Amino acid sequence: MSFAFSRSVLKRIPMPSKIAMPAVSNGPRKVKRHRAKKQNPEPTTPLGVLLNHEIPEICKEHNLTLEQVSNPLNKVLNNTDLRAKYNRVVESVRILKYSSNGEGLALLPHPEIPDGKQIAVVPFAMPEDIVTVRVFMTKDTHVDADLLKIENPSPLRKQDLIRCQYFGACSGCQYQPIEYDDQLNFKRQTIINAYRYFAPRLTSMGRLPEVGATVASPLKYGYRTKLTPHYQFSRHQDPSVRPNFGFGSKGRPSWRDVPKRDYPGEVMDIEDCIIGTDIVRQGLRNERAQLEKLVESGQVKHKGATVLLREDTRRNREELKGSTAEDGTLSIVEQNGMFKTCVTDNNAIVSEYVNGLRFDFVANEFFQNNNSILPKVLDYVKSNLALDESGDNYLVDAYCGSGLFSISCASSVRKSLGVEISAHSIKFAKRNVELNDIHNCEFIEGKAEKLFEKIDFPKDKTSVILDPPRKGCDEVFMKQLAEFYPKRIVYVSCNVHSQARDVEYFLTETEKGKDYKVESIIGFDFFPQTHHVEGVAVLSRATY
Numbered sequence: 001m002s003f004a005f006s007r008s009v010l011k012r013i014p015m016p017s018k019i020a021m022p023a024v025s026n027g028p029r030k031v032k033r034h035r036a037k038k039q040n041p042e043p044t045t046p047l048g049v050l051l052n053h054e055i056p057e058i059c060k061e062h063n064l065t066l067e068q069v070s071n072p073l074n075k076v077l078n079n080t081d082l083r084a085k086y087n088r089v090v091e092s093v094r095i096l097k098y099s100s101n102g103e104g105l106a107l108l109p110h111p112e113i114p115d116g117k118q119i120a121v122v123p124f125a126m127p128e129d130i131v132t133v134r135v136f137m138t139k140d141t142h143v144d145a146d147l148l149k150i151e152n153p154s155p156l157r158k159q160d161l162i163r164c165q166y167f168g169a170c171s172g173c174q175y176q177p178i179e180y181d182d183q184l185n186f187k188r189q190t191i192i193n194a195y196r197y198f199a200p201r202l203t204s205m206g207r208l209p210e211v212g213a214t215v216a217s218p219l220k221y222g223y224r225t226k227l228t229p230h231y232q233f234s235r236h237q238d239p240s241v242r243p244n245f246g247f248g249s250k251g252r253p254s255w256r257d258v259p260k261r262d263y264p265g266e267v268m269d270i271e272d273c274i275i276g277t278d279i280v281r282q283g284l285r286n287e288r289a290q291l292e293k294l295v296e297s298g299q300v301k302h303k304g305a306t307v308l309l310r311e312d313t314r315r316n317r318e319e320l321k322g323s324t325a326e327d328g329t330l331s332i333v334e335q336n337g338m339f340k341t342c343v344t345d346n347n348a349i350v351s352e353y354v355n356g357l358r359f360d361f362v363a364n365e366f367f368q369n370n371n372s373i374l375p376k377v378l379d380y381v382k383s384n385l386a387l388d389e390s391g392d393n394y395l396v397d398a399y400c401g402s403g404l405f406s407i408s409c410a411s412s413v414r415k416s417l418g419v420e421i422s423a424h425s426i427k428f429a430k431r432n433v434e435l436n437d438i439h440n441c442e443f444i445e446g447k448a449e450k451l452f453e454k455i456d457f458p459k460d461k462t463s464v465i466l467d468p469p470r471k472g473c474d475e476v477f478m479k480q481l482a483e484f485y486p487k488r489i490v491y492v493s494c495n496v497h498s499q500a501r502d503v504e505y506f507l508t509e510t511e512k513g514k515d516y517k518v519e520s521i522i523g524f525d526f527f528p529q530t531h532h533v534e535g536v537a538v539l540s541r542a543t544y
């Protein structure tokens with residue numbers, strides 16, 4: 001039997017520290033009082049958006065003050081009768097809108113105050129649904145509720161579009177029952193909201209263009225080149241039985257007959273994930289079967305792990321290594337003359353092809369997860385860099401990863417400079433220029449602002465691509481970018497909220513940023529069936 005699974009793939013989850021024994025005491029037993037934890041999320045996370053923008057907005061729309069919708073949390077936590085009153089079933093609830101996280105938001109009657117209200121977050125409910133919910137968690141500002149029944153569906157709800165048996169309990173997808181065009185519209189609305197919330201000055205000054213229609217993904221299912229299922233042994237579980245292997249679950253909804261979960265609220269047992277590519281889906285099946293064998297034979301000694309499933313594409317079949325089927329044969333999918341395996345080793349080197357260019361990278365490092373949409377994104381980014389046809393152009397690629405943008409634009413520029421914090425990614429960016437026989441791209445390792453120490457490109461001929469992680473850019477970087485004064489900036493982002501915040505800061509808070517105009521804002525649907533949207537904002541300098 002192969003040990004590859006347990007040795008190379010698994011990331012150990014730390015064991016809980018020893019449980020402290022209670023101190024011996026002779027006095028009367030103290031009643032333990034529960035104290036609510038203060039919620040102070042990062043403002044551009046889904047919870048930050050909910051607390052700072054979505055809840056106040058609902059209050060405003062319904063003439064409610066924040067006090068009128070807040071809950072006496074410490075009282076509820078310490079009084080069982082009161083908790084039972086708050087954790088209740090509520091019928092005939094109209095869902096008002098989606099949160100930025102693709103969850104339904106609603107107003108419930110207050111359980112104590114006759115004309116009071118509570119704001120409820122209801123996963124899997126959609127705007128205009130009339131539903132029955134069960135409140136299971138009270139927070140200061142809102143309550144969390146499970147969707148129990150759809151009494152009257154929203155006109156946008158098409159239940160027969162749901163293709164996954166786990167939809168409605170798995171935390172991965174939110175939009176399966178919605179026609180694809182409507183999904184794209186919801187994502188556009190997310191971007192519009194993000195700029196209203198995080199770029200209020202630009203919005204009120206009329207300095208933002210209309211957000212464009214979200215660009216569709218060619219593949220609506222079967223697109224994800226990376227999945228990371230996990231498992232965890234619970235304390236009460238027979239250690240010789242395979243634990244659930246899959247993804248996190250959401251609440252305990254009962255509106256759909258989803259296959260039984262033994263450990264609600266934890267990991268769901270998922271046999272197949274249909275948003276994965278064919279080979280990644282095969283990898284999921286293989287690794288699940290492997291885990292079963294290893295557990296049965298007592299070879300899994302740790303409490304849980306996350307398993308990487310990453311597509312690897314090669315021209316040459318002999319180069320492939322990866323997940324094997326139960327009979328020990330390597331799983332391979334052949335597609336358009338290329339061969340694909342599913343790699344499970346975090347440190348393996350994998351390849352992807354985009355527009356005929358080859359990109360190698362370390363399996364657990366960042367690479368875009370939807371290969372099918374990349375040609376459209378690259379076309380759009382390239383056409384918005386305002387590159388001169390003579391080729392007298394320079395490109396800065398900040399947060400460059402393994403060089404996707406620099407290398408894809410190399411034939412249209414004289415020189416490019418990429419910067420990236422991950423040493424691994426930089427190593428592979430350098431290797432990728434060699435693999436593609438490119439000679440005008442340079443890469444440096446370090447924080448994004450490091451590039452300003454190095455750069456000697458003429459500002460009037462330089463365009464900048466920004467593609468930071470979810471938290472966005474920091475102010476130091478934005479200030480230096482404004483000082484550098486490039487002719488054009490294309491800002492790609494997987495979090496449109498931090499993007500909107502950065503664009504507002506750049507245009508309103510930096511001296512030279514005031515000379516820029518936001519030319520366009522548009523979404524790309526990298527993750528169909530989910531609430532995620534990738535935003536691309538184009539900024540141009542007034543004169544160059």
Ligand SMILES: C[S@@+](CC[C@H](N)C(=O)[O-])C[C@H]1O[C@@H](n2cnc3c(N)ncnc32)[C@H](O)[C@@H]1O
Pocket residue numbers: 366367368398399400401402403404405419420421422425446447448449467468469494
């Ligand atoms: C969304 S990825 C984009 C990668 C690349 N543009 C691509 O499309 O493949 C963001 C990248 O920023 C890098 N990163 C994170 N913080 C950084 C920082 N402060 N300075 C430079 N790079 C950073 C991450 O390692 C990651 O590779």
